[in-house]
Amino acid sequence: MTNIILCGGAGTRLWPLSRTATPKQFVDLLAGPTLFERTVARNAPLVDRWLIVTGVAHKELAAAQFKAAAPVGTEADYILEPVGRNTAPAIALACLSLPADEPVLVTPSDHEIRDTAAYLIAARTALAAARAGMLVTFGLEPAYPETGYGYIEAAAPSRKGPALLDIPGAETPVLRVASFREKPDLPTAESYIAAGRYYWNSGMFAFTAGSFLEELDRLRPDMLQAARRALDGAAAPSPRIRAISQSDMKAIPADSVDFAVMEKSGRVAVVPCSISWSDLGSWDAIHDIRKKDADSNAADADTFAIASSGNLVLGSGKRIVLVDVDDLVVVDSPDALLITRRGSSQDVKKAVEALKAGTTKDRALL
C-alpha cells in the first residue's frame, strides 16, 4: 500500500516556532523527532510506497526528514505544490499518480499519536475496508465535547441494515457513516458525547486510489479534470518528483476532502479508534501533551521555574528564568519571543495578523 503524507499545512497558531519556511510538521515541538518524522516512523510498518505532497519550498526539508525517519534505503516520491489548494486536490493528484487498485492511507504530517499499537490495528482495518471498496475515515473516540473539530456520526442499526460492516480481515469494528457534522456549539457537542456514536474527524483516510477517483469524478468532475491536467503537465526534475506548475495548480478548485467527497459519498465507513491523538493545534495542546514537572510546568532543561506553575516554556538554548508566574506560554526563538497565557493561545493568530500588517522585517518573522 501507499502512504500519502499531506504536508501543506502552515501551522500559524504555533508561531514563532512554526514559520512559513519551516511549518509545524517540520519543527521540534515535542523534544526529539519532528511531527513529520514521527508520522513516517509510525506508518513505516504498513507502507510499501511513500508519496509526499508538499509545498515546493519544503521539498528539501521533507526529503531530509524523510531520510532521517524512514527505514534505511527507502525512498519517497514527491508531488510539489506551488500553492496550497486544500486537501481534496492534493489527494486527487496523489491518487492520479497511482494504480487504480492501490490501497492508500492518507495521513496528515502534523498530528501526534501516542498509542501506536492501537493506531496500527485501526490502520490495517481501514486498509482492509478500503480493499472492499469503502472510503474509510478514522473516528477518534472523543475525550471531551470539543467545539473546534468536525464529528462523524456512525450509523445506528436500522432497517437499512446493521451499522457494523462485514469486512474480511478487519481487526476492529468498521461502521457505516450516517453523517458528517461541522464544528458544533457546546450543547451540540455535549449531546454528541452523550449519544456515544459520534467521533472526531481526524483527517486520516483509507481507500483505493480508484475508489477515491471514481467518487471524485461523480461529485467534483471539474476538480478531477483540472487535477489530471495539472499532473499531466507537471515538470519532472527527477523520476521521483512531479512539480505542478503555478497556473495548473491555481486552475484546480480548492476544497477539503471532507466537503468535496467524504460528506457526499455513499461509500463512506468509519473505524472508531482510541489512539491518544492530538492535532497539536495550539500551544495549549502542546502543554497538554508534553511531560510536566511537579508544578505542571512543561519546560526545556534551560528553564529555572521559581515559585511558578502551569507554564509552557520552549526556548532556543538561552537560560529562561521564571519567578512567580503561572499558566504562561513562553516560546523563545532566535528572532522572536512570544508570551501569552494558557487558554488564550488561539489568539496567537492575532499576533500573526499584526506581523502580516507590519514592516518587511515583521513579515520576515512569519
Add this chain to the structure above:
Amino acid sequence: MTNIILCGGAGTRLWPLSRTATPKQFVDLLAGPTLFERTVARNAPLVDRWLIVTGVAHKELAAAQFKAAAPVGTEADYILEPVGRNTAPAIALACLSLPADEPVLVTPSDHEIRDTAAYLIAARTALAAARAGMLVTFGLEPAYPETGYGYIEAAAPSRKGPALLDIPGAETPVLRVASFREKPDLPTAESYIAAGRYYWNSGMFAFTAGSFLEELDRLRPDMLQAARRALDGAAAPSPRIRAISQSDMKAIPADSVDFAVMEKSGRVAVVPCSISWSDLGSWDAIHDIRKKDADSNAADADTFAIASSGNLVLGSGKRIVLVDVDDLVVVDSPDALLITRRGSSQDVKKAVEALKAGTTKDRALL
C-alpha cells in the same frame, strides 16, 4: 568642589540587564544615557573635580561613560577597589586623597533624579552647609510609607534651639537631625509620614573632606587608619589612578557611611528636598518611572502588546509579542530571559541565588 561618585554597586535585583561585568549604573535602563552618565551630566554644573570610586573591573567602563557624559576636555581621578567594603571605606579613601578644606558632594551613580533644578538648589545648599562644618544629608520628601528605606528624622524646634540652621548662602532650609531610623515596619512608616518631618535617606551627602575625616577619626579610628594605610600603599599606574591592593582593602573594616559616621555624629544636618528621585531598586521601580502607553505597558519599540496591559518589557532587539498577559516583567538579554510579575520583582534575588548555585555556565550569566 569635588564630586565623589560611588559606583561599587552590583544591582543584582535588576538581573539579567545588570551583571557582574556591567552593573546597573552602567546599563541602558531608561532608554538613552546610563544612570552613571546621567549622574555625571546632572552634577557637571557644580563640579570642579571628579573622583570616581569603582571596582577595578569597571574602570574602563566608567572612563568611557565619563568621557561620553562630562564636559569636553574634563578628566576624572579614580580610586579602584579590588573588593567592595561598603560606602564608609570608599568615602574615606576619597577624602584622604583631597585637601582638608575641599567641599565634597558624595553621590551614588545608580539613582535617577528627574527634577534637576530642585536637585541643584538642594546640592548648592548642602555644599554651603558643608563649608559651615556640617555633615549634610539629603532628605527626600517621602512619597508614600516605603518600608525598604531608612528615614532621617529632622529636629523639631526645642530648648536645644531652633530646628532650622542658619547657613550663609543656603537657598533652601537646612535642618538639624534628631535621629536616623532603620527601615521601619509599615505602621511606623505611616506614623513618619503623618509626623511630617521624616525623610527618606537618599545616600547622597555633602561635607568637607576634613570634617568627614575628623568624625571618622573620632568614631572609627580603626577604619581611618586602615584606609590611610591602603591609600599610601596604592599602586599608581597613572597620575590620575590609585589602585588599592587586595590585602590592604580587605584590612579595612566594611561598613556603611550611615552606620559608621552619620548616625553617630553630632554635626549632621539634613536638606529636605523634593526632586523626583528613584533608586531604581527593582523592576517595579523601572516600570514606575518609564514612559507607558495607554495600556500602561512600558515597552521597547520592538514589542507588540495585544490585549495586554501593565507590562514592563525590555528586550535586546528581537521582536517580542505579548498576547493577553498583564502586569508581567519581561527582560530579554542575549543569553538570559527573565519573566516575573510586577510586585514580585524583589524575588529576582532568588533567581540570582539559583544561578550562583548552578553550573559554571549559570554563574557566567551573573
